[in-house]
Amino acid sequence: MSLAARRVIILAAGIAAALLAWPLSQILLRGQEQFPSYLLFTMASGALFGAFFGLAFGSVDGISGGVSARKWVGLVSGAVFGIAAGAVGALAGQALYLLLGQSAIRAARESRFIGLPIARAVGWAVMGVILGLAEGFRLRSLKRALIGAAGGFIGGIAGGLVLEYSTIVFPGSPAARPAGSAALGLLLATGFAVMERRFLLGTLVLITGPLRGREYPLPPGRTTVGSGLRDTISLVPYGEVRERHAVIYGDRGGLAIQPGEGGRLVVNEARVQERIALKYDDVIDVGSARFFLKSP
Numbered sequence: 001m002s003l004a005a006r007r008v009i010i011l012a013a014g015i016a017a018a019l020l021a022w023p024l025s026q027i028l029l030r031g032q033e034q035f036p037s038y039l040l041f042t043m044a045s046g047a048l049f050g051a052f053f054g055l056a057f058g059s060v061d062g063i064s065g066g067v068s069a070r071k072w073v074g075l076v077s078g079a080v081f082g083i084a085a086g087a088v089g090a091l092a093g094q095a096l097y098l099l100l101g102q103s104a105i106r107a108a109r110e111s112r113f114i115g116l117p118i119a120r121a122v123g124w125a126v127m128g129v130i131l132g133l134a135e136g137f138r139l140r141s142l143k144r145a146l147i148g149a150a151g152g153f154i155g156g157i158a159g160g161l162v163l164e165y166s167t168i169v170f171p172g173s174p175a176a177r178p179a180g181s182a183a184l185g186l187l188l189a190t191g192f193a194v195m196e197r198r199f200l201l202g203t204l205v206l207i208t209g210p211l212r213g214r215e216y217p218l219p220p221g222r223t224t225v226g227s228g229l230r231d232t233i234s235l236v237p238y239g240e241v242r243e244r245h246a247v248i249y250g251d252r253g254g255l256a257i258q259p260g261e262g263g264r265l266v267v268n269e270a271r272v273q274e275r276i277a278l279k280y281d282d283v284i285d286v287g288s289a290r291f292f293l294k295s296p
Helices: 003-030 037-063 068-101 115-138 142-169 176-198
Strands: 203-205 216-220 221-225 246-250 252-260 265-266 276-277 283-286 289-296
Touching: 003 142, 003 176, 003 216, 037 068, 037 283, 068 115, 115 142, 115 176, 142 176, 176 216, 176 265, 246 265
Parallel strands: none
Antiparallel strands: 203 216, 203 289, 221 246, 246 252, 252 276, 265 283, 283 289
């Protein structure tokens, strides 16, 4: 699967998650009086959206990488992070409104058209940041986490504004809220995709075996290649591949690779015993898997 196809999956996942969460949020709204406080209801609503976004984005890596078991790991971890992200984001938005909406914007006669939508948009951005951090934390890469957080903030604030103003611009329209939700999912996913593309240092193309043709992005930070489900590039179907078999490092100076937990690591037919620099068009053998390194 190409990186272009991966980005399409990310966008589709964002839209699907939002459209699935919206009708359930309407059911939750009907039961609002059952909650002991409006704050808890707001957090529950945010957690609902966060859970669906977490499930959707958490499965992307497994789908694009072709390893079925990886999808389930991503689904579980994504859901956990998503629930927390949505609840914390909703809480942050409500807290910001209570802080700013009742003080700095108190003078505005129609503060509900200014303070509340903006505060809630910030809440969606907070949710996006936590969702963006999730994948980097799972792969134990701080730089990936920071890139994801930046994409989540940009997409969350943009999508949140569209969602919150959809019912203000089109009052009474039954399509306003679901359309705004879809826009939130699309823009949140776009933020992730754009930031991944912005910081891309190179692409590994798998050219042998059952996952032949798969492409894997190499952003700044550490990328592990191995047979483990927690490896950034998981090669479960390949023989002679160990967990954390090789580690690739990326920064402004370029890319480098070094052996991980042992096993056969070869670059351009030469056995690698220590960290070496990589260049575009290198051919890399990790056990029985062969990669081609291409430019972004």
